[in-house]
Amino acid sequence: MTVSNVAGCGLQKGFTEVYRGTQLVINLLPKVKLEIVVKDAKVDDVVQIISRISRTGSVGDGKIFIYPVEQAIRIRTGETGDDAI
Ligand SMILES: Nc1ncnc2c1ncn2[C@@H]1O[C@H](COP(=O)(O)OP(=O)(O)OP(=O)(O)O)[C@@H](O)[C@H]1O
Ligand SMILES: [Mg+2]
Incomplete structure (x- = not known):
């Protein structure tokens, strides 16, 4: 998997605060953003666990x-598709 520190907002659109008198x-x-590529058969399991x-x-x-x-390609071996995941 890949884990990234990111910035984002959802429906609340962040929040408002006062810093040194300035709003x-x-x-x-x-x-944190997770990117996980899995075989189709594993999608439901992964979604349930993360949820x-x-x-x-x-x-x-x-x-x-x-x-x-x-498509997925493991560069070291040249494997593709499910074999590369
Ligand atoms: N429509 C979207 N597109 C891209 N990224 C999103 C979207 N909605 C949420 N995100 C990402 O997910 C993060 C978490 O979103 P969040 O859970 O606050 O969503 P929400 O719609 O506000 O739901 P909730 O009401 O549960 O807070 C956001 O900070 C943003 O990075
Ligand atoms: Mg939100």
Whole structure:
């Protein structure tokens, strides 16, 4: 998997705070982005596990977006498709 420190906002569009007397509108909050490429048969399991461990029930728990990957290639061996995952 790939883990990245990113900035983002969801429906709450960040929050507003006062810093040294100046009102700051902070729209981007620090978030962690996971990118995980899995075989089709594993998608449901991975979604369930991430949902279970990430859910606090509060706003900002995050989202899971699912999209297809055209191809995967392990550079070292030349393997492609599921063999490269
Ligand atoms: N539509 C979107 N497109 C791209 N990234 C998104 C989108 N919605 C959320 N994100 C990313 O997910 C992070 C977490 O979003 P968040 O869980 O706050 O979504 P939400 O829609 O506000 O839901 P909630 O009401 O549970 O907070 C955001 O900071 C942003 O990085
Ligand atoms: Mg939110």
